[in-house]
Amino acid sequence: MLVAAVVLLVASGSGTAAPAGSTAAAAGATPPHVRLVPADGATAVAPAAPIRVQATGGTLAGITLTADDGTSIPGTLSRDRRTWTASAAPAYGTIYRFGGRAINDGGSVPVTGGFTAVDPTQLVRASTSIGDGAVVGVAAPIDIRFDRRIAEAERATIQRGLKVRTTVPVEGSWAWLPDNDRGSRVHWRPATYWPSGTGVTVEVPLYGRDLGLAGFGAADLTSTFSIGRSQIVRADIGSHRMIVIRDGKEVTNVPATYGLESDPRRVTRGGTHVVMGKSSTVLMSNPAFNYENVPMHWAVRISNNGEFIHANPASGYAHGRRNVTHGCVNLSTSNARAYFDSALYGDPVEVTGSTIPLSSRDGDIYDWTIPWNQWKTMSALPSSVARRLPR
Known part of the structure; x- marks a missing residue:
């Protein structure tokens, strides 16, 4: 007994x-x-x-x-x-x-x-655009996407576990962007462009965490990647040219044509865009202007509102002279191919001289249009300097 x-x-x-x-x-x-x-x-x-x-x-x-x-x-x-x-x-x-x-x-x-x-009835999954081993441009934000909406009360809990470690000290901050129809999202970006050659490790400990009404975390997420050479596109709409600056030196200065400024539906948005992806052929459609599935080549996406830098021989008459496009940056085939081959996810494209600024309405990556002091207020916790990885 x-x-x-x-x-x-x-x-x-x-x-x-x-x-x-x-x-x-x-x-x-x-x-x-x-x-x-x-x-x-x-x-x-x-x-x-x-x-x-x-x-x-x-x-x-x-x-x-x-x-x-x-x-x-x-x-x-x-x-x-x-x-x-x-x-x-x-x-x-x-x-x-x-x-x-x-x-x-x-x-x-x-x-x-x-x-x-616990045996949860629903799970929350996280994903990012930057996979292990990737080499990205100096404007690439760390984007963490959740497939369910995270309530305000749980955001600080998640953010306390998030870690960004870098091989050199980099000041940066997390910011929660507005929810979209796919769920919640939080981005980390540096105060200024990343230093070239920086190694980055991101850790998102999500598994087993109680996230309230959203459910429980399905799995942890990690990614280790590096920042490549600095390549910045300077796109002054009024100049009708596109300049590429690589590691501080001008390597390209070619004629271009931008969106027609007299029609707000066709204006190339101003501000710092970020290269989101590229494809040798993209089928472009704009029902409002009576075209659908028109193949365009050497296309580099710079927003989710339909803006690309791509080849278009049909607008060649306007390259370097005037702006006639539906918002894209048009180049000759040879110039577009050369830029396409050099572009990385995360490269900045700085558009100036536009009458309409880039905003949240134009897609997922508009981080650099938000001033740094405002960006820090969008964190659920105070911002901090990323830690140096052990050598």
């Missing part, structure tokens, strides 16, 4: 007693006290919540945490051997049981008890 009482007391986390026949019991010594986190019998435990075993008046030995299917969760023991902490998260919807002992000079007591991880 005494042994059964001991097991019940340890599992509850409220105290322990030495088993019958132990030295502690025989000598009248105080047995170790064991505390479980989460407590024995807990249900709907978030996998990201702390999981540990703590001993008072003794040390721990042989601590295990095992699922019903036999898989185990590893853990680490503190230097004083009084605290065991799980070093991996449990699986959703799984029952786990503790094992091991707490020991002092008088004897030991078993560590027993268990909990059930």
Whole structure:
């Protein structure tokens, strides 16, 4: 009867007693006290919540945490051997049981008890445009997209876990952009363009986190990438030319034509665009102007409102002379191909002289149109300098 009482007391986390026949019991010594986190019998435990075993008046030995299917969760023991902490998260919807002992000079007591991880009805997934090993331009923001809307109350919780580490110190800040029909999104961008050659590691610890009405995090997200050479397009609409500056030197200065300024529907938006992708052929449509699926070549996308830098021999008569397009930057085929070959995701395209500024209505990446001081106010937490990666 005494042994059964001991097991019940340890599992509850409220105290322990030495088993019958132990030295502690025989000598009248105080047995170790064991505390479980989460407590024995807990249900709907978030996998990201702390999981540990703590001993008072003794040390721990042989601590295990095992699922019903036999898989185990590893853990680490503190230097004083009084605290065991799980070093991996449990699986959703799984029952786990503790094992091991707490020991002092008088004897030991078993560590027993268990909990059930939550089995969520909906999961939140995160993605980014920058994959492992990518080389990107100096204006590339770190974009984290969630496939469900994250409420204001949970944004700070998420952001506290986000990490951006760089090989050189870079001042930057997270900013939550307005939700769209796909969910919520948070971007990190530096105060000024990235230094060329910077190595970047991003960590989004999402798995097991309770995100309120959105659900629970489906999986962690990480990405390690680098910043390539500095290449900046300077596109002055009034000059009818497009200039490319690479690593501080002008390498291209070619005739171009931009959007027709007399029609607001055709104006090339002003401000810093960011290269979002490129394709050797894009089928372009604009029903308002009676064309559909017209193939255009060597197309570099610079916004989600239909703006590209691309070849268009049909507008050649206007290149370097006047602006006639429906918002794109038109070049000759040879000039467009040369720029296409040099362009990276994240390169800045600085459009000046326009009557209509680039804005959130024009797509996902308008980060550089927001002044730095305003950008920092869009963070759920104060901004900070990214940490230097260990060499």
